[in-house]
Amino acid sequence: MKRKKWLQKTAVLCTAMVLSATSIPSATFAADSYADIEKSALAKIASEFAASYATSLEQSQDLVSGIKGDITVNIEDSGRSLLGFVAPFDVSWLNNASVTINSSFKDNKEGGSMALLVNDSQVCTLDFYFDPDTEDMYMKVPELSDKYMKVNLKETEDDETLEASTEGLSDSVKLLNNMTEAMPEASVVESLLNKYGTILIDNVKSTDGTSDTLTAGDVSQDCTVYEGTLDSEAAIRTLTAVLETSKSDKEIEAILEKWSAVLPDSQDLNAQFQEAVDSGLNALKEDSSDEASQDGYFSSKTWVGEDGEIIGRSLTMHDASGDTPVFTWQMPKSDSSYGYLLEIYAEDEVYALSGNGTIENDILNGSYQFSMNDEPAANIEVKDYDTAEAKKGNINGSYSISFVADESDDSSDVSPLTNFSLDADIASTAESGSVKLGIVSAGATLGSVSFVSGKGDGVDIPDLASLKDVCDVSNDDDMTDYVSSMDFTKLMDNLTAAGVPDEVITYILSGGSSDTDTEIDDESIN
Secondary structure, three states: OHHHHHHHHHHHHHHHHHHHHOOOOOOEOOOOEHHHHHHHHHHHHHHHHHHHHHHHHHHHHHHHHOEEEEEEEEEOHHHHHHHOOOOOOOOOOOOEEEEEEEEEEEOOEEEEEEEEEEOOEEEEEEEEEEEOOOOEEEEEOOOOOOOEEEEEOOOOOOOHHHHHHHHHHHHHHHHHHOHHHHOOOHHHHHHHHHHHHHHHHHOOEEOEOEEEEEEEOOEEEEEEEEEEEEEHHHHHHHHHHHHHHHHOOHHHHHHHHHHHHHOHHHOOHHHHHHHHHHHHHHHHHHHHOOHHHHHOEEEEEEEEEOOOEEEEEEEEEEEOOEEEEEEEEEOOEEOOEEEEEEEEEEOOEEEEEEEEEEEEOOEEEEEEEEEEOOEEEEEEEEEEEEHHHHOOOOOOEEEEEEEOOOOOOOHHHOOHHHHOEEEEEEEEOOOEEEEEEEEEEOOEEEEEEEEEEEEOOOOOOOOHHHOOOEEEOOOHHHHHHHHHHOOOHHHHHHHHHOOOOHHHHHHHHOOOOOOOOOOOOHHHOO
16 A cells, blocks of 8 residues: 555646646747756746736735625526426416625625525525624524524534534635735745746656657647656655755745734644644655555656647556556647547546537637546537636636437436536636526526626625624524514515415415415414
């Protein structure tokens, strides 16, 4: 088991670097060896990532003051007909339902308002405020009661998972409130990427390039292939250098000090980091004394076209038991046409995306197939994908995903998903984004789900300590008081105005009971 331990650790490092590099397939480099290629790629990645990071950090200040999001479900005629077979009540009246969320992060707190709409008519709202210092959440549904419900998330923690989630929420709110103070400058991010990427590259045994032809899909391209290898000794030396450098890295120390200042409950993050580094160094010393790990090595290949453009990469682990692929990416080109192959190996599973496409005036169109263990699972059509905007971090394009029927003799394996396809339209800019997912059957759209986000007006966050009419959910008397204050009249009027039939309202308020004799107590809605 120890024999592959260092290989697995090295694969994590190298896979992260290679995945980052494949995100810029248009990069062009002039080089004579594997090391030259990777250092040029690393410098470009670090520079472009730092620039994108700086822009995002600047824009985040406006967004945290006011963020708006909408989730909308639309149901078409075909969808209502299908839904009518399974719904416990008539759905012919239902056209759409949506949730609109406005939130703000300020004064070291989070505040927000959610609105539920049915058929474009507002039914109810939820006002909420969260104090990460006390971990108190305040919630009010104005259409139901003028009182707030208060929940202390710390008191609800009954297992480690929930406790970690609560701590994560508190830390996220604090960081979002102090984004400028907590996050490092772009120049620091670029410096760190170059520093630790270079350590890895410098320890790789580099080779000169050899001529090759790379083929993916229906396209082949003449190129030069470069290979770098990392044996067990070099891998341990690399990881040791990374940890020892980070242990005394003043830039990392400054970042951790910033986070500790913003997250006082986290104690001394730098001390925790130093402890983790020491633990990692001790583990590497144990690995270096393990002679059984000396028979393996890690290899990375990079294919470069005649114009100096990277068109392929692969990562492979080698040991006495054989070769273990980790990752393959290939994108040879011929004029505006290109082939494509992406394979990711996870233990005994192989996930692949392959196909062909064209890029003209920075717009990509193509046909691809996703498979698992060489078995086709889905076909994907891509239309009008803007590669120029993608380099800026903005995704724009349309996708149609259809599922492939199992061609085995056992008809019981045929998935019901093969009768449907999924259409996705994605649009994004620096300040907003939207995703629309539509379900299609026999050429007809059954319904869609849309997600839209962007800058909003924000919400005012009151002094939470001065809130009146607060009912603590952990206090029985408080909750009795809250229940007695509930009035369903406004809620029912809003449901009726939205076109919801009386029988559906009764069904909802009765907790899903379909008994026609079920009645709502008059006192509970007045």
